[in-house]
Amino acid sequence: KIGEWEVSQSASAKALIEAANYLKAKDIPVAFPTETVYGLGADATRAAAVKGIYSAKGRPSDNPLIIHVPDLDMLRHVLQPTANNGATNGSHDHIPEIYKPLIERFWPGPLTILMPNPIPSRLAPEVTAGLKTFGVRMPASPLARSLIKLVGAPLAAPSANASTKPSPTTAAHVLEDLDGRIELILDGGSCPVGVESTVVDGLCDPPVVLRPGGVSIDELRECPGWKNVEKAYKDHSESGKAAPRAPGMKYKHYSPKARVVLYEATYPDLHKGVDQQALELKDDSNLVGVIRTRQWGMGGGFSCGDFNGQEKLVAPLEPDSQPGVELEVREADLYKSLDGATIGKLLDISIGKDSRSIAHGLFSALRELDRRGADIIFVEGTLDDEDIGAAVMNRLRKAASQIKS
Ligand code: TXA
Numbered sequence: 237k238i239g240e241w242e243v244s245q246s247a248s249a250k251a252l253i254e255a256a257n258y259l260k261a262k263d264i265p266v267a268f269p270t271e272t273v274y275g276l277g278a279d280a281t282r283a284a285a286v287k288g289i290y291s292a293k294g295r296p297s298d299n300p301l302i303i304h305v306p307d308l309d310m311l312r313h314v315l316q317p318t319a320n321n322g323a324t325n326g327s328h329d330h331i332p333e334i335y336k337p338l339i340e341r342f343w344p345g346p347l348t349i350l351m352p353n354p355i356p357s358r359l360a361p362e363v364t365a366g367l368k369t370f371g372v373r374m375p376a377s378p379l380a381r382s383l384i385k386l387v388g389a390p391l392a393a394p395s396a397n398a399s400t401k402p403s404p405t406t407a408a409h410v411l412e413d414l415d416g417r418i419e420l421i422l423d424g425g426s427c428p429v430g431v432e433s434t435v436v437d438g439l440c441d442p443p444v445v446l447r448p449g450g451v452s453i454d455e456l457r458e459c460p461g462w463k464n465v466e467k468a469y470k471d472h473s474e475s476g477k478a479a480p481r482a483p484g485m486k487y488k489h490y491s492p493k494a495r496v497v498l499y500e501a502t503y504p505d506l507h508k509g510v511d512q513q514a515l516e517l518k519d520d521s522n523l524v525g526v527i528r529t530r531q532w533g534m535g536g537g538f539s540c541g542d543f544n545g546q547e548k549l550v551a552p553l554e555p556d557s558q559p560g561v562e563l564e565v566r567e568a569d570l571y572k573s574l575d576g577a578t579i580g581k582l583l584d585i586s587i588g589k590d591s592r593s594i595a596h597g598l599f600s601a602l603r604e605l606d607r608r609g610a611d612i613i614f615v616e617g618t619l620d621d622e623d624i625g626a627a628v629m630n631r632l633r634k635a636a637s638q639i640k641s
């Protein structure tokens with residue numbers, strides 16, 4: 237069945253109806269596109285269906301899921317305690333005031349907000365993993381919203397990757413991770429944003445960002461009540477003792493198979509970093525991946541600095557590659573500069589200069605280098621830490637850290 241979906245570029249109404257009927261009848265989740273990344277969806281009101289998500293992904297059961305709604309009516313419905321069935325209190329819609337400017341400005345779009353979970357709740361307890369709140373967003377993708385409308389219930393959906401892998405931004409990525417574990421993928425092409433939604437908690441004072449994502453902290457600050465929003469995620473070190481506020485942030489994440497080496501700082505540091513790492517390379521048949529953002533104006537060659545004390549690993553590069561939607565992998569020989577002996581291949585990907593295109597290409601590039609069997613991946617960070625670049629750096633720091641769950 238998966239084959240039929242794979243080939244369809246834009247899911248037809250028929251495909252959507254089939255997927256919706258499947259979600260209503262079965263307890264196996266369906267992967268679907270959103271503007272951020274692909275989600276692995278199940279009816280959030282049915283416990284058996286939600287359990288199916290955790291088992292397909294291999295996700296720890298204490299990591300809550302966010303729910304997706306197509307419109308505010310569905311959100312209002314979820315916010316009503318079930319005991320109160322149908323009896324809406326006209327003057328109060330249960331949406332906390334603090335969120336109204338965000339909803340107005342960013343929905344539908346890549347922003348997840350935490351809401352108080354009513355008691356008793358329509359949501360299966362597995363969605364919230366025992367927390368008193370649930371995360372919710374209204375995705376911008378019309379395809380995603382149509383699917384949820386057809387199901388007639390909110391869809392709980394984490395990113396559709398196997399736990400610990402980079403989030404999928406194409407249907408092929410989903411298939412790579414979940415083939416044999418799910419039966420349906422709705423293929424909506426590649427996800428325009430490329431990193432997950434920003435998760436915020438406005439139920440505390442000051443409000444906080446739990447995960448940086450598609451909506452930047454600067455944009456949040458422009459909204460009434462959000463001027464003093466704080467970051468509640470760890471950026472540079474994951475070793476702190478305080479328990480992370482978003483349970484998912486404590487797990488190993490975004491990790492390709494290859495070791496990832498991230499250059500955070502300036503150009504000279506890049507050389508220093510490579511020196512140390514290069515020494516651990518095999519002697520021949522190395523496959524070295526490089527993901528460039530070209531924000532640092534790197535020249536025409538990639539240099540690995542000192543190798544075994546004296547020699548250099550260098551590879552020629554074409555100076556200009558187009559930052560683009562399509563991933564282009566350049567191959568070059570990797571050789572020791574002094575004796576010129578080839579000791580492997582360099583796989584070089586440019587994902588663009590501006591932070592939007594970097595975000596769009598990042599997970600794809602990590603996965604592509606993995607697929608080609610890279611031994612090590614060198615990544616240039618972005619300099620821009622407030623825009624969507626904050627989300628990019630957050631994901632890269634996790635990919636480059638050795639932290640295990
Ligand atoms: O863009 C996205 O948000 C994608 C697409 C599919 O919508 N979804 C996604 O879901 O990234 P997931 O499960 O991979 O990440 C959700 C994050 C996790 O870090 C989780 O711990 C946190 O949100 N989260 C969910 N519910 C929460 C809650 N009630 N309190 C605190 N954190 C919560």
Ligand code: MG
Nearest residue numbers: 394395403432
């Ligand atoms: Mg995820």
